[in-house]
């Protein structure tokens with residue numbers, strides 16, 4: 586469960602999975618439904634992947650910097666940016682375990698389905714807090730606690746989802762306030778034993794104190 590997953594291998598076909606596209610869309614819709622986005626926002630999408638969430642939010646914000654440690658995922662994202670001539674979105678190749686995040690300034694950070702791939706969550710939250718403006722907004726979507734059957738390939742899965750209330754405490758410890766939690770979507774899929782199972786995805790919103 587500890588080896589890092591090679592997302593480069595999955596990148597070219599990532600968007601061909603309709604389930605993934607739907608989940609990203611639902612997460613983006615839930616972020617939008619908070620009414621907290623602003624067309625002047627300078628946003629970072631941490632673990633942006635192929636940009637599914639970024640590109641759904643792009644019309645509603647000022648700029649987006651997509652950050653990911655997979656060159657393959659960013660290649661797919663960059664091809665979309667080029668294809669659709671999107672002028673306000675850029676990407677940065679960053680492994681949070683090895684190098685620094687872009688310094689921004691950012692007043693908004695989103696992260697979708699990436700936290701369970703990050704070993705040291707308190708350290709990441711500290712880093713996200715450091716690069717956010719005061720009163721900056723944070724949106725984190727990930728799996729609620731699951732029994733280890735969500736991923737067929739558990740490489741790079743450091744957390745079997747999260748208890749959203751314990752995650753709230755981690756946010757408060759990192760210096761965030763006004764934390765709210767809601768369910769963004771459900772995912773119905775066969776678990777690793779082939780039985781149909783429902784997994785839920787939370788969205789946590791928080792503001793930098």
Ligand SMILES: C[S@@+](CC[C@H](N)C(=O)[O-])C[C@H]1O[C@@H](n2cnc3c(N)ncnc32)[C@H](O)[C@@H]1O
Nearest residue numbers: 592632633634653654655680681697698699702
């Ligand atoms: C499950 S995908 C989610 C992609 C996208 N946010 C979405 O919702 O479609 C997780 C992403 O996190 C990235 N990631 C994993 N570990 C990372 C790290 N240490 N630093 C930066 N990105 C990382 C992966 O490359 C991958 O693109």
